[in-house]
Amino acid sequence: MHWADTAHAGATDKVLVDWVEKMWWHIWLRQSRTIYVGMWKHKLVRDDKKAEEKNEDEAKKRVDEVVLKVQENVMTSREKILARLQVLNSGPRLVWKTSVMA
Numbered sequence: 001m002h003w004a005d006t007a008h009a010g011a012t013d014k015v016l017v018d019w020v021e022k023m024w025w026h027i028w029l030r031q032s033r034t035i036y037v038g039m040w041k042h043k044l045v046r047d048d049k050k051a052e053e054k055n056e057d058e059a060k061k062r063v064d065e066v067v068l069k070v071q072e073n074v075m076t077s078r079e080k081i082l083a084r085l086q087v088l089n090s091g092p093r094l095v096w097k098t099s100v101m102a
Contacts, residue, residue, distance in 0.1 A: 006016060 007013070
């Protein structure tokens with residue numbers, strides 16, 4: 001409602017002031033509630049985003065840790081296998097005689 005439009009329509013200032021006095025609390029309460037709810041909604045959305053980012057970061061760290069452990073296990077397994085092969089290769093040499101059948 002525009003004050004000037006109502007004044008041009010024939011409403012007096014007294015009528016408009018009376019209407020504003022009656023409606024002010026209703027309008028104020030509605031607007032206050034809207035602002036309050038909106039504030040908490042935005043705060044909760046922000047908190048949810050932060051929590052999601054934190055969870056994603058923690059998940060990435062856990063994945064990185066698992067990858068590192070797997071790589072370490074592969075390297076230790078490889079080293080063990082190479083050590084065993086070296087022991088086998090350094091042992092006495094066996095010469096296999098093959099018989100040729102004609």
